[in-house]
Amino acid sequence: MATPAQAEQLNHFKTPEIPLPDYENFEFDSKETPEYIAKIRAALDSPRKSHVLNNAYGVPQATPFVSGEISKEAATFLASIKPQWLLQLLYDQVLDVYEGERIIGSYTVSIARVPNDVRQFVFHITSRFITDTGGVQTEEIFDGIVTDKLETVCEKHTFTEESSTISIDNKRYVECQPNESYAVSVLRGDGEKVSTWLNVYTLGEVKGYVSECAHVLLSRLFSSEEAVPENFHVMALDAFGHFREVQYRKLKSRMMTFRPYKLDCFGFSRELAAGKEQTLHKVEEFFLNRRLIYREEAEREVMIKTHAIPPWKPTHYVAPVDLQVAQSTAMEEHWYIQMRRTESQASFKKKFANTVVKFPQLTQPLKEMVHLILTVRPDDVFAFVSECFRNWKDIYAEPELLNSNGMILSLDHCDRKPEPQAAVYQLLRSFGVNPNE
Template identity: 20%
Template structure:
């Protein structure tokens, strides 16, 4: 153990383990032409034994440079879930033309609700040694190790990356030499041996076709356990058709053939210049990107990350291509891309050039960075564009907008339990409709809003899928859910899915937290941004809080004349400002440059502190975890880029179940203006309504019941004679028997309250005498006692007749037999 670093250091003795002569001869026999045929990408789908899709697996091999020497860049990435447990592995490496591993970074994780297992390693060739740093995180325990291996003892060593190249060469030769024994590493980072064996040829379904494949078995011995065995089947051209680890419940299968990477372009500069390796980047995004745009991605992967405008440009080009439908696609493309490749003025023969206005502006912005002559050319071409008329749309290009709603995941919103046990918190009904529906409805009303993206790390489920389908039909707008492989923070999720957000070239996009309720003054925020004259500025929605409560939020110090954010502090320990962050933002694509700089800084921190990277990077475990509030807004404050738009309309967080009742009151009151048809009224033969009440049409309510104010009745609810309900939410299928009373409570799905029973809680409302008061996020316990708050009944709770449940939380599936007060009933 190193007393300075706290790491285990070891130099392994590999004597007695050697690669066979046949293995060394095989490595020597591989020529560059064979390896050039291995330069392509494979993208496979992970399926269960029942055929259910569980994830994706991708492999990419490309030309590269390492220390000014030609080599190969290998990237493999697998992610998904097994038995609903998120897991994944990825590595990226530089391999020499002799299949020696120059550098390799590997990451493997399994995420359970209460148990995280995370393994990271980095292998680097340094002089006459191979160095390997390894970090294993299990729950809160972190173990760090460093291994050194003499290069002289590693002849015939095959890493995971070089193994992928060997498999492709063997598949193309369709012949496996006997007695090939290579050196490799087992999962415990011990030197061991691996062997290859031919499995022959067979017929296998690839997509909709039955094709002939050649099988190869690879076995890696384990010093301390059972050998690991993989069966890989390849098409005749070397593409991987399927891969399975013996004993695993999943198989990886090729769905469609990717394109060849084009390794014969010898005059081109290598696509991947040597960059510092990171543990992992864009795991899910990369894998989804490969099947669609691999040939393009191979040419500008590194470059495009530095130029987000390129994504918008390409999306515009595709849109114009589809609108124009030219017979000669190549001529069409040549005209559009001429400003990038030529110094001469291209002819403008297309008639619908107004459509390409935003595209051309981007082109000329980049062109203006060239010589003065090129600047003049760009201005001339832009003027030509303005002189044309738009046949396709008969008018100027409209601003395109998008919205991103951050919905979190099951590890978030724990204060909302036990209600979040049954449905994801963003789908909990507030004022009769799912919480998210209020956000989506507000976004759909904004002119030129084209798409709404939900970002979170919930596993896709039936409730979420059904909600998205219904919302798309009702609001006639594209709505998609983008699942993070892990919690990436409010900024990390945006950066991870930046290509999807920028697809189509939006001029701006809103970002909203799902756990807020508001009137959502989105059009006002757009007008506010335009009034400041800077189309690239960013806007935070702010409101006023009292002095004490402001410290529970992000605090904003503004220039009162210009509304510029001069200083931003997230949840300060002392008073900073009474203007607080509402969790609703308006960004332009330029925000990704600022997030990208934080991402690169986190990467550098992890490389500078390879053993203490988690602690050194703002206390977070991964470089890609980025927080808008602490990492972005704090840095942007005072730079003339960040502004605050203050709203005087209602706003509140929805952190706890008590705040859901308060939010329901705010939305029900808003229904007078937006949806009066949703509010129940007093009618002959109906229940008595007092104040704002929502009743689902499928509910069955006795005419003698008294409801309101601030009551929401869900689908299929049954309410008996003489029932009194006030300041409460009654969820789907609940039954309130005769003369029961429910006050300041949430009654869970399919729960039953007996006759003459009383369920009552303590309201969590803000101080009505303070116009700037917000709802307090009380802790569950105070001075060792349960804090009085609303009463919550989980799903399928049965309350017997003539009992009282006061200020209590009852977990699901409980049959109570007596009264309870100020208790959590498990």
């Protein structure tokens, strides 16, 4: 039976269910409140289709239309998971984050069992990603509760970005919590009051999805088990309540040094078990964080291949079904985008320091963050990417994918003609900026 301290700890993580928004009294941040409410209501009252509605920022976003479901192999594997397998994964891990050969931060993962009914296995998973580059400090925390069948009870996502050299003070708190019929993602400010509802969707049409915290548990399980099923496809839920299709596959074992946990800038592949993953087989006894655990250095990697709507792109574009179900390689060819830097990072920031407009959806950790820097003059539209993108190869994207709804996704100084004036003004207005003032 749980002690009072353990019960208090469990209650701390058991957040109450988030109710559906009070449409009549809720104050949205968007200026298009009536239209937003009407579209949300219509979406909830009818089956989800691949239509577009505005999110709480007033920016068009795709509804969570999903072209596929969990694969049979994945469903079979998830149903066969034994709690004893997961009990071997209860250890902390710290990896250095590199930029080139320089350590710029750390990635910490903690998995622990939550005191609960002895007949149930519930796990508390926390991941913390911290970087410090160019005077900009970022911290991203995922904190969630996952069952032994990888069912997400709740998940909280906190992102903080600060700088001592440039004007950046960006904080957000997102909470995604499903129940049997629907799920709600909310964005909170510094206080406890809900500031913005991001997404509301029904769960009946989406099967087999896992959260970011469940990804951590699943990838660690795959690192410790020899038999990873083929055709392991599941649906993943990102921090904004949008779905992406994810395929797990095991790469060929090879020796490598510790490398950073890394989510690539376009969201297509992710090394969740990068480096020598520490698995808990009874090989060597030692104390770590005052707990006796067993560890061996495993030389296996697990690669996640994702495709659908990339996280770096404003979620206003609904990819055709043939693109959504295409192979990951083909998706990369469609979605990679060329960005050539013709000025240094410092001079570019200084030149356009007073005309920065950032997409809220793009405030991922600094290594995945894309800033679109705009001026109110229609012919001066520039794209800027941070220094960490310098090693990514340049691949042109399909031009028609860059013009949907007039949202400017990328431009460089030489190779692309700026979008027309109306598109620039439309983009600025979507963020509450009046270009005529």
